Amino acid sequence: MKPLTKLIGVSKSIRQTLLGDLFTNKRFVIGFTIFLFIILLGYVGSLFAYPDPWKISYYTPGGTDRCTDDLRYLPPSPEHLLGTDNNCRDIYTWLVVGLKNTIWIAALAGVIGTLIATVLGMIAGYKGGLLDDVINFSANFMIVIPMFIVLLMIVGYVPERLRTSMLVAVVIGLLSWPGPTRVVRSMVMQNKAADYVDMAKLTNFTSTEILFKEILPNIASYIFLIYINSFSSAIFTEVGIGAIGFGPFDAVTLGRAFNAMLAGGAITLGLWWWFMSLGLVVVFLSYSLLLINLGLQHVFNPRLRFTVYAV
Amino acid sequence: MARDIVSKAQDLRLYYILPNNIYVKAVDGVNIEIPRGGFLGLVGESGSGKTTLAEGLLYLIDPPMIKISGKIFYIRKREGSSTEYETIDLETLPQHRLDQLRGVELSLIPQYAMDALNPTMKIGSFIKDVARYHGRDVDEILNRALERFKLLGLPSDILNRYPHELSGGMRQRTVVGISTLLNPKFLVADEPVSNLDVVQQHIVIDFLTELVEKKIVETLLMVTHDLHLILEKSRYLLLMYGGHIVETGSKEEVWSEPLHPYTKMFLESIPPVGSRIEEKRIRGIPGNPPDLRYPPPGCRFHPRCPFAMDICRRKEPPEIEVRPGRKVKCWLFVDRKV
Amino acid sequence: MVSSFQRYIINKTATYIVLWFLAAFLNFLLPRIMPGDPIGRYLETLYNMGQGTTGGIVQVVPEAEKLRQQVIEQFGLDKPPYTQFFLWLINFLRGDWGYSLAFPNLPPVIDLVKQYLPPTLMLLIPSLVISWVVGNYLGAYMALKGGKVDKIGLSSMQFISLIPAYWLIIVLVFIFGVYYKILPVSGKPGYMIPSLSFDYIKALLYHWILPMTTITLIGIGGWSIGMRAYVIYQLNANYMKYSKALGLPQRVLGRYAFRNAIIPQFIAFAMSFGGLFAGNLLVEMVYGYPGMGSLLSMILGRLDIFGMQAIFTFTATMILVANYVADIMYGFLDPRIRRGITEVVE
Numbered sequence A: 001m002k003p004l005t006k007l008i009g010v011s012k013s014i015r016q017t018l019l020g021d022l023f024t025n026k027r028f029v030i031g032f033t034i035f036l037f038i039i040l041l042g043y044v045g046s047l048f049a050y051p052d053p054w055k056i057s058y059y060t061p062g063g064t065d066r067c068t069d070d071l072r073y074l075p076p077s078p079e080h081l082l083g084t085d086n087n088c089r090d091i092y093t094w095l096v097v098g099l100k101n102t103i104w105i106a107a108l109a110g111v112i113g114t115l116i117a118t119v120l121g122m123i124a125g126y127k128g129g130l131l132d133d134v135i136n137f138s139a140n141f142m143i144v145i146p147m148f149i150v151l152l153m154i155v156g157y158v159p160e161r162l163r164t165s166m167l168v169a170v171v172i173g174l175l176s177w178p179g180p181t182r183v184v185r186s187m188v189m190q191n192k193a194a195d196y197v198d199m200a201k202l203t204n205f206t207s208t209e210i211l212f213k214e215i216l217p218n219i220a221s222y223i224f225l226i227y228i229n230s231f232s233s234a235i236f237t238e239v240g241i242g243a244i245g246f247g248p249f250d251a252v253t254l255g256r257a258f259n260a261m262l263a264g265g266a267i268t269l270g271l272w273w274w275f276m277s278l279g280l281v282v283v284f285l286s287y288s289l290l291l292i293n294l295g296l297q298h299v300f301n302p303r304l305r306f307t308v309y310a311v
Numbered sequence B: 001m002a003r004d005i006v007s008k009a010q011d012l013r014l015y016y017i018l019p020n021n022i023y024v025k026a027v028d029g030v031n032i033e034i035p036r037g038g039f040l041g042l043v044g045e046s047g048s049g050k051t052t053l054a055e056g057l058l059y060l061i062d063p064p065m066i067k068i069s070g071k072i073f074y075i076r077k078r079e080g081s082s083t084e085y086e087t088i089d090l091e092t093l094p095q096h097r098l099d100q101l102r103g104v105e106l107s108l109i110p111q112y113a114m115d116a117l118n119p120t121m122k123i124g125s126f127i128k129d130v131a132r133y134h135g136r137d138v139d140e141i142l143n144r145a146l147e148r149f150k151l152l153g154l155p156s157d158i159l160n161r162y163p164h165e166l167s168g169g170m171r172q173r174t175v176v177g178i179s180t181l182l183n184p185k186f187l188v189a190d191e192p193v194s195n196l197d198v199v200q201q202h203i204v205i206d207f208l209t210e211l212v213e214k215k216i217v218e219t220l221l222m223v224t225h226d227l228h229l230i231l232e233k234s235r236y237l238l239l240m241y242g243g244h245i246v247e248t249g250s251k252e253e254v255w256s257e258p259l260h261p262y263t264k265m266f267l268e269s270i271p272p273v274g275s276r277i278e279e280k281r282i283r284g285i286p287g288n289p290p291d292l293r294y295p296p297p298g299c300r301f302h303p304r305c306p307f308a309m310d311i312c313r314r315k316e317p318p319e320i321e322v323r324p325g326r327k328v329k330c331w332l333f334v335d336r337k338v
Numbered sequence C: 001m002v003s004s005f006q007r008y009i010i011n012k013t014a015t016y017i018v019l020w021f022l023a024a025f026l027n028f029l030l031p032r033i034m035p036g037d038p039i040g041r042y043l044e045t046l047y048n049m050g051q052g053t054t055g056g057i058v059q060v061v062p063e064a065e066k067l068r069q070q071v072i073e074q075f076g077l078d079k080p081p082y083t084q085f086f087l088w089l090i091n092f093l094r095g096d097w098g099y100s101l102a103f104p105n106l107p108p109v110i111d112l113v114k115q116y117l118p119p120t121l122m123l124l125i126p127s128l129v130i131s132w133v134v135g136n137y138l139g140a141y142m143a144l145k146g147g148k149v150d151k152i153g154l155s156s157m158q159f160i161s162l163i164p165a166y167w168l169i170i171v172l173v174f175i176f177g178v179y180y181k182i183l184p185v186s187g188k189p190g191y192m193i194p195s196l197s198f199d200y201i202k203a204l205l206y207h208w209i210l211p212m213t214t215i216t217l218i219g220i221g222g223w224s225i226g227m228r229a230y231v232i233y234q235l236n237a238n239y240m241k242y243s244k245a246l247g248l249p250q251r252v253l254g255r256y257a258f259r260n261a262i263i264p265q266f267i268a269f270a271m272s273f274g275g276l277f278a279g280n281l282l283v284e285m286v287y288g289y290p291g292m293g294s295l296l297s298m299i300l301g302r303l304d305i306f307g308m309q310a311i312f313t314f315t316a317t318m319i320l321v322a323n324y325v326a327d328i329m330y331g332f333l334d335p336r337i338r339r340g341i342t343e344v345v346e
């Protein structure tokens, strides 16, 4: 049986105008452009990077792999676009590799968080009752305690060798469901009251069918907004814990690069290109995501407000 | 004659702008002169733009409502003179002068009366603010409020209550009381009884009628789709359809000789008093009211009009003044001009 | 008879006590279910310290041996898990938080907190107050002013609020510390021993300016965005239209909007404490300001289980208390709750 929303045409009209509206929305266009640029920096930019961020200065004449003082702290040059660090490693390589890995971690964390939030929110919002109470109470509990502290606790207790990118992504994802769950829950509750759901009930749809065929398509666009939001805060989180040395231990990430920058004494030595490049990438990445989010919100026109959970 | 008119709109267009830049043409080219004195009625189907016009008459125009064109005037006795009248263009009036008029001379009982009160303010504090900012004696106004609230059947401790401590009906009556507190000359009452039960409806209608009869409120423009009420009370009617005023005239004229096809069908559709709900539903005008985002070209009533002619579908009908104060907007009357 | 407001308070109190137990339990549980054996590692470290022969550690050898026994006994590590939990809980409540491995002389964790908490509070409280006041003022101003002011104001505030605090402080240190050399490049007030002496406080203040500026600036961004949204919401409410229809002047409408919008901001004030505390940890760690952040980074770096447990539980307690205060305050501020209507518009 065809979902009723299709028959009524609710989502069809949305889809028709969506793309046109999006690309006339100034905020979205600017945000999307910045975002694309940063992603390209990660993927196209890594073509110009050295293959191994851990190896010291590649261009060394004679191919030495000893880090000597004349290879340390080199200023930007064509060989090292952002110079070298205290270990004679190429900073630009760290930036692009870190960017790629952080985006990957944040994307995964966002998927996990949004997935949990969608499932829990739909159950809580649609079923109500005890299940709703339990989910709602846990969500409120988790919101009270800053996720960052819990995260520090967990990564603090985990031995270094187990602290992989995967683990960090999963933990960030597992901790980021409470806020989104509440949003999904309230949206499902609103949708539950909608006419088409009543019609679906009359036509003997099971509740799973109603949830997945009627409600889910209707809130899908908001779930996408939630995803962007989780993605953005996951970036913040990764860089935050990474900066103090509790990020993934198996890969170079933006957080790790931050940590190396702090440890390398970039500030006191005045190597502004080092900390500016790292910071600006993070700031513009999250700003572009915010603009995209605002643009989409405007187009979907929800009366919802999302908070950006900043660390 | 200025003395016979209390409010006037010329070529008024009030649109709502939707997020995707589509306009809802809720009031689209309205010319009206609202006669001074007594109980008047603005009638029309739901969504015909009554509320929009009513708010427009007080120049309560805020986004998403925007004024595309037109002028809105309020006409009052010149201060210190008993015979002279002045016409005030509400648009060019400085904001503080407009504020001085509102609530004092021009007042509104809004359609959203149920939640028109500040949730974190006691009724009494709000009334104090109203009195204070209009330079009235606060105690006097509070006493008057108590008297009026009593007439409206509200409890005596009402001034000490927060809006959420009142039932919906009580809130609505409270708003009726507050809107009339400073004895406005011209009161627009937008569906003031729509959410009340029969007993409460009587209380409010009697209250308003008394204010009008005692000349405390000089002119009362009642906005409603309850034709019974209007036919019983008002002396003059304005009929609205799809963002246009389609017919105006005294009650007797409109009742005995409706001109506009819409008016005719509307009057015929009135269920007899005491009829059951199902019957009410069956009657009514066939077809749907126009979508004011994309109103039909020509006469907005043509898709539902049994007399529709070719020209009706192409050109908007002009307003024809059959007699002074008696206007109709329909192609059928173009040649019958007096 | 209990009034509905009393019931509200009792309800909230009970909820927060349950929440606190949950938080404490999590803190107790986590190190015990983690891979590896952190408690064993703790004891091992203690033992190794006891075996150590170099430098200052020599002096604590006997003490460390003694401590090892003491720890096992005190925390009942030989008892069943639930007993351990309650023992731990009772000890925590009594202020007996164990000894920290992060320092060679194994100081009691509670002494460390007593020493490192004041500088953090010195940072957080003024910053919170200033950014709250300024942010609310700016947010309301943007909303009431509208137009260009609002557009530009909002965009810049959104941008500011997205700058990671731990990066902003780096930039500020570079500008004021490295380039202009008018402020210290690190938050450590020299090699002075933390104390309440005048000199120490003076030195601390000097090192306080940059982190204070950082978190205040970012805070202003967040507060103003929130306040702007609340004020706009109020301005669009029906009661606002009605007040306008009654001829109340603009400034009164603005006052109504502000008054109703500030209620949720009061609540957010107390609630934001947790997030601010967490965000501030990073700033302190990066700048080396001698507060809880620095303490935590030392403790984390040394895998000091008891230190972590105690500090996390303490932090959770502080945050819960702040939220509890916020909820009770809401009850007082919002007449709807005060009169017993419990469902609150968010």
Ligand SMILES: Nc1ncnc2c1ncn2[C@@H]1O[C@H](COP(=O)(O)OP(=O)(O)OP(=O)(O)O)[C@@H](O)[C@H]1O
Pocket (backbone or CB within 6 Å): B016, B017, B024, B026, B044, B045, B046, B047, B048, B049, B050, B051, B052, B053, B064, B111, B225, B292
């Ligand atoms: N805030 C708004 N935004 C967009 N469109 C609106 C808004 N308010 C009213 N409209 C539209 O303007 C048209 C006229 O509305 P209005 O409220 O004036 O009608 P009405 O005659 O008072 O109806 P009712 O009898 O139901 O009160 C309707 O089509 C309505 O959908």
Ligand code: SF4
Pocket (backbone or CB within 6 Å): B260, B261, B262, B299, B300, B301, B302, B303, B305, B306, B307, B308, B309, B312, B317, B329, B330, B331, B332
């Ligand atoms: S103008 Fe034409 S369509 Fe419109 S009411 Fe008159 S006759 Fe009917």
Ligand SMILES: [Mg+2]
Pocket (backbone or CB within 6 Å): B050, B051, B052, B111, B190
């Ligand atoms: Mg209306």
